[in-house]
Every structure is written in structure tokens, then in C-alpha cells.
Amino acid sequence: xxxxxxxxxxxxxxxxxxxxxxxxxxxxxxxxxxxxxxxxxxxxxxxxxxxxxxxxxxxxxxxxxxxxxxxxxxxxxxxxxxxxxxxxxxxxxxxxxxxxxxxxxxxxxxxxxxxxxxxxxxxxx
Numbered sequence: 001x002x003x004x005x006x007x008x009x010x011x012x013x014x015x016x017x018x019x020x021x022x023x024x025x026x027x028x029x030x031x032x033x034x035x036x037x038x039x040x041x042x043x044x045x046x047x048x049x050x051x052x053x054x055x056x057x058x059x060x061x062x063x064x065x066x067x068x069x070x071x072x073x074x075x076x077x078x079x080x081x082x083x084x085x086x087x088x089x090x091x092x093x094x095x096x097x098x099x100x101x102x103x104x105x106x107x108x109x110x111x112x113x114x115x116x117x118x119x120x121x122x123x124x125x
Contacts, residue, residue, distance in 0.1 A: 010107040011037035014100035021099055024092030032084040039078045040100070048074050071097040 012033045019027040027033055051070055052059070059066045072093035079087040087093045 006111060007108075008034070008037045008041065010104050010111075011040055011100065013107065014103035015040070017103050018096040018099040022092055022095045024088035025096040026086045026088075028084040032082055036078055036082055036085050039081060040074070043074050043078055047077065068094055068098070071101065075100065 015027055015033055015036050018025050027036060048070065051073070052067075055066060055070060059070075072090065075097040076087050076093040079085045079093075087096060
């Protein structure tokens, strides 16, 4: 349970950064941030793998660049479900998805699989 809560907070941080940095991405209200983070997690867990398999030939042909379009589609799908979350176009969705992905990746470096903070110390003698 702690891991789910922590990853939701990380997704909320990414959504907050995307709303502040990317013109065309707007999220209003704390409740919308929470719902958007939870919904983004669900969409990435349930819908994205199916969409990935369906677009695998196109992803291979484009050498993986189509994954940016797929991530933008998942970002836009979440925005379509929530009234106070708006994405004004394709490029706003692409850059918003990139910001959320980068911030989530950086924050996840410090979280272990059980959802606890982990810091590794390497000592060299």
C-alpha cells in the first residue's frame, strides 16, 4: 500500500511539473491531480500494453519513436476522462508525457520495489 501511495505522489509531481512547464497542459484542483495520477497509473497498466502490442510493427519500423506517440495518447486519454485536466493538442500531450516520464523515472531511482526509500552507498577502500 505504501508503494502505491508513493508512486501516486510521484505521478502527481510529474503532472504538476507538466502543468507548470508545458503550455497547453492545464490541471485545476488537488482532487484532479490525485485522480489524474491514479488514472494515469491504471491506463499505463491496463491500456498501454494492449496498445503497445497492437502497434508493435509500427514501433519497430520507427525504431521506437512511435512510443512517444503512444505515451502522448495515454496522457491525452487521461485528460479526456477528467474535466479539469486539459491538453490543448498533440505536441502538448507529447511534451507533457515526456515531462511526467522523466520526473517519474528520476524519482523512482530512489524507491525500491517495496515502495520504500532506498539509498545505496558504495564504499571504496
